Amino acid sequence: MSRMAQTATAPSALTEQSITSTFHIEVMDDLETSRPTLSLSTDPTLGDLQVVTAAQVVAKAVEQHRLIDKAVRLALDYEAATAAPAPEPHAWTIADRDSGLPLNVTCMSRCNGFHPERADGMARADSVNCTQYDTANPTELLINGGAEEFGGYATLSVEIHSDPVHPDPAKRVPVASIEVVEDHYVEDLDPDALAVVIDKLQERVTAMHVRHADLVRIRNEHARQQA
Template identity: 40%
Template sequence: MTSVIPEAPTASPAFRGQSISTVFHVEVMNDLDTGQPTLVASTQGNHGDLQVVTAEQVRRKANEVRNTIAQGEALAAAFEAATAPAPGPPRSFTYTHYFTGEQATYTCTPWCYGGHTSDMASPTNPVDIVCWSPDDIGGNLPVDANTGTSQTYDILKSRIAVEPFSDSICERLPHAVVEILDEHYIAPLDPDALAGVIDLLAERVEALRKTHAQLVRTRAEYIARGEATA
């Protein structure tokens, strides 16, 4: 059973009382008289609805359960965002404008991970200034880029970025950057290896959900501060 219940002492009123839970029990039972195997499933904690099912019914129910779990993860992410401590004061740095030679100061986003060393060290075109959040902790897999030789690649890493002086409003707002691969293959996979890939991709999807929650929060804060038109 999966359950997400914010604790009353620390939860904001908007989250109190919210809970998401699911039960998914699948079992192969053998008839005591004939020995014939039967597939059964239940979605109640006491197995009061235990019944014979088909494999297709199990797959359909598994999809429903995954959606419920995703709702629980979203609730947990929203709770985490709402109860996180306030960030420290944002950093500011001074750079030399590449075209005018004038000194300018930019106040960095509170969550920026970069040191902007290169921006401060030499004349900088403002459109090249980028604020990055830390990468999530990614996983990697041996991938064959259709050459017959495998190379280890990070899979589905994500972070938040802002390019405050970009010509594109989409880039001036906090946006997600997802590292992904094209025409790269993982093969050959036996059942255990495929199960490992599935587990890793599930972890990557969970990390993307966290990035999504962070993006929603940081974009709202960014717009509230009026920085989107800087």
């Protein structure tokens, strides 16, 4: 009976699973040659420890980032499945600017958009737009040296939009927009397409570590040439 009770209260969308990531890198002196060797293992017991190239470590790092992303998504899925239900959607009525008839709007769930049409009292059905702004994005970059006084431009914010009373039902489905740079958007991403973009950016970040190493190497070489 206790098992049945657990089943009844467990989040239905989640199955029992675990994700483990092991990424062990070591540089050790070879006992015979005394030369340093680079070794990699992704086994918690280091059972598969083997000598590798830096390029093999980079390739494995991409795999490990995907695994960690999957673990993060599992934690977020868990939170979503066990969190309190969404607050009651906000419903309001204005006049349809085209017909003059009442236009009953129910906001997209968790909409935090401004909705200036409510103050106007009327709008075209295809112009009502709900937005959930990405208000917690701490990533700010000084792009083109601009916005320095504000700490930079918020970068790669993910906004969620829908047109809740659009005559085309497809436009009412919430989609994501990535604000790559302020006033520059990647729009109309469904959840799968958004995940692909996130994976590409993760790979890009790994590749940037390679470029960082290139930069350090080139600067060291430059310093030596100047000496």
